Amino acid sequence: MPTAFEFCLPTAAKTVPDGPDWLHEIKYDGYRVRIERQGRDVRLVTRNGHNWTGRFPWIVEAALKNREQQFVIDGEAVVLGVDGVSDFNALHSRKYDDEVQLYAFDILALGGEDLRQLPLTMRKANLARLLRGRPDGMFVAPFEMGEIGPDLFRAACDMGLEGIVSKRRDRRYVAGRSREWIKVKNRTHPAVSRVMDALEGRNS
Structure with missing residues (x-):
């Protein structure tokens, strides 16, 4: 990969x-992040290059539960209110780190293959297949x-x-x-x- x-x-x-x-x-309204999985190794990286793997455990857990061993997903870390709308203040407060989910909108690599050269519609199709069934902690951006x-x-x-x-x-x-x-x-x-x-x- x-x-x-x-x-x-x-x-x-x-x-x-x-x-x-x-x-x-x-x-x-959240934090832009990239989740990278290589076997049992998962990293969550921010836009500024910070490693936040330990900050949002629900996202990491969801990545590890996936059957696919290798992937890189681009998305937004968010806290959703009861109305389904992202709550930046709750996210920024650090009080709800255990509730932060990944709003996934792109996939850069899958199964060891670099997908960045594919058109967006094909990357979207690969992302939907990877996250089909809406696993807890991650959801595909409509x-x-x-x-x-x-x-x-x-x-x-x-x-x-x-x-x-x-x-x-x-x-x-x-x-x-x-x-x-x-x-x-x-x-x-x-x-x-x-x-x-x-x-x-x-x-x-």
Whole structure:
């Protein structure tokens, strides 16, 4: 299995792509992580390269319960409220580390094979097969295809969600910032205020 992986990062935009070549996912408010399994060895790595394997035991347990011995999954670590919406404050508090789950939206390697060169739709199919049955601790991110993107974004805003991420369905997984992954945030969501506060803190 490949030994080096880097995250693909979405580019921020103000409008949602509405062409037929895009698929769209709800943006959950959590921590971006990558779960890597090689036999009985499991690592959970953050976007900044921190090893958080010991921090979220439910995700690690779910990875070890899978029959597949080798895989690398990209996703978001989240705490879900009773309404099914991610709760960043609960996640950030560290009081609910045992309840943190993985919202899985991509797979980079499986069974020793590097899948990053495959189109996104094929990677999604491999991810669905790997996590079929929705094992506790991990769940596959639902998505919608095509022109529905703007309507999905409006619905996400109406529900108080963070926004959506739109991705080219036919493209490979590339490291670094990509214009083939587009994120559009709900401007009224608390996550936007957190980002603005952080920027103001840097500039003060």
